[in-house]
Amino acid sequence: MFVNATGQTLKTAIAYLLLTVVLGGCSMPKPWVKPYERNNLADPIMSFDRDGVEGSYMHHVHQAREGARGAEGGSGGGCGCN
Amino acid sequence: MTLRNQSKGLHTLLLPLFISLFVSTSSIAAVLPEDRADVMYHSYDGGGITVDGPSVLVRKGFADTVSVSANYYVDTISSASIDVVSTASAYTEERTEVSAGIDYLHEKTLMSFGYGESEENDYSASSLRFSISQDFFGDLTNLSIGYAQGSDVVGKTGDPDFEEDVTSRNYQFNLSQILTKNWIVNVTLETITNQGFLNNPYRTVRYLDSTVPVGYSYEPERYPETRTSDAVAIRSMYYLPYRASIMFEYRYFEDTWNIKADNITLRYTHTVGDHWILEANVRFYSQEGADFYSDLYPYADSQKFLARDKELSTFTSQRIGFGVSYIYPLKSTYLEKLSVNLKVDHLMFEYDDFRDVTADGAPGDEPLYSLTADVVRFYFSIWY
Structure with a gap:
């Protein structure tokens, strides 16, 4: 039963x-995050590498001192709202 | 005789530098990069090596569909590293790199092309790259793929007949996803292949030799002629309840030389008022060395491949860094804002299988080597 x-x-x-x-x-x-809800994502402090010239240089420093390379991440960022 | 081992590390990695500078500018969304110019002074000082110089990056868009960029970069290298002082004499040299790129935006698709060249007295490199980036799903998802190809020519000071080639190919896949209105994540996969003369024409390895008083001798290093590596990274960026953010990164790497490495990075970004941005970061890196690496071989020509480059050895490193930026809005028709930035990082390396041959000790019993370095970036940026 x-x-x-x-x-x-x-x-x-x-x-x-x-x-x-x-x-x-x-x-x-x-899409659950509307365009008008992306103010915080558009803030420059939400960029993975805010200043490309500086971020690339640091990747370069690590590449020259370490065996690992690739997938360092890039510059740009935010939500693409600009 | 000079030993340009350290600068070679910079050269052979030119291709990834192009990738990080240009291909990934579209990694989060398919939009044209901002119009801006950056003028930077950079400096690396540690382990007996100083490298400094300028970098200038200028970018300008046209008609909301095209953006062009150009970069000029110089490394002035002065080296008395552990390798140099143990087997050769200190040297100075200069490397100049120029590159240019163009981005084309069509609806939600961004296409990027670029070309770069690097020149030095005994090494030249050139690279072409292409990437395409597309937004999906209400612009919450961005997918980009990139390809780059590099051709290097390796020379040797004092030997005009020495000329060897290196070819590199680089494949990148990048996925970014907005998860909430405060949270974005990113996954990057990258495969790099090299073929050709991958070791350094100046660098040597050491082996036990009872016929000399010091107990060891040197012979040229010898690397495989191919190398393929895979790296995967996941990054997360979160906007805190006040105007600050926290970034987390984990990256894993392995290659056909059996090097395995991973790193964790944490970064906190804090704002003070509308004008100041403060940053703090820590990074922990750990690496298992190449399977053919040895600090001390048992005898001359003891195996097919030989390496004593400490960058291929087993080691750990830590980084701690701080940054401050001042942003000043400009009330001009042509200029938007200006920023002044200073970033300083301190690096610490501890090698598990690389000994300091300048210290006292029987061969193979010398103390393990370690070094610290300071990295400074001081730059101005202007948006227009």
């Missing part, structure tokens, strides 16, 4: 899950 009930519950849950996937999977989630 218990097994049966659990089986039914499982079937129902899977049916709901499939329904959700089928209905929801047809459309991408909508």
Whole structure:
């Protein structure tokens, strides 16, 4: 009885899950951060490398002293709102 | 005889420098970079080496679709490093690098092209690069891919017949994602391949030699002629409840020489009023050395590949740095704002398998080498 009930519950849950996937999977989630909400991201202090000339130089220093290279990250940044 | 080992490290890495300076300018969003000019004095001082000089970067956009840039960079090198003082004599030299780039924006796609050259008396390098960047998903996601190719010519002072080539190829993939209105993350993958003369024509390795009083002798280093490396990095930047940000980075690296390395970086950026930006950062780096590296080989020509470049050895390093920027808005039709910036970092290196041969000790029992260095950047930036 218990097994049966659990089986039914499982079937129902899977049916709901499939329904959700089928209905929801047809459309991408909508962008959840609107353009007018990106003030903080556009602040220069949110750049990974705020000043390209300086950031590149520091990458250069590390590259010359270390065996590792690549994927240092770049300049630019913010949210591209400018 | 001179030993230009340190500067070679700078040269052979010219290609990644171009990549970091130009290709990744679009790593967060497909927009044209800002119109600005930067004039910087840079200085590195540590381990018996001083490297300083200017760097000037100018960028200007046209018609909201095209942006061009040019960079002029000079390293003036004065070296009496541990390698130099142990096997050769101190030297000074200069390296000049020029590069130019153009970015073209079409709707949400940014295409970037660039070319650069570096010249020195015994080494020249040139590089071409291309990247394309695209915004998706309401501009929350940015994807960029880049390719660069470099050609270097290695010479040797005092040997006009010596000329060897190095070819480099560089593949970069970059994904940035805005997660919340205060949080952005970035993932970068990069593969670099080199082919050709990858060691230094001046540098030597040492091996045990009972026929000489000091107990060891030197022979030229010998590297494989190919090297391929992969690096992956994840970065996170978060805007705090007040006007400040915190950045975290983790990067992992490995290559076909069996070098493995990773680093963690933390940076805190704080503002004071509208004009001041203060920065503090720490970075921890750890590396396992190349499998053919040795501080002291058992005898001459003991294996196929030989290296005693401490940059290929097992070591750890730490960095602590501070920066201050003053930003001044300009009430001019042509000029937007000006900034004056000073950044100072202190580096500490501790080598686990590189011994100080200038100190006392039996071969292989000398104290392990360590060094500290100070790196200064002082620059003006102007936006127009």
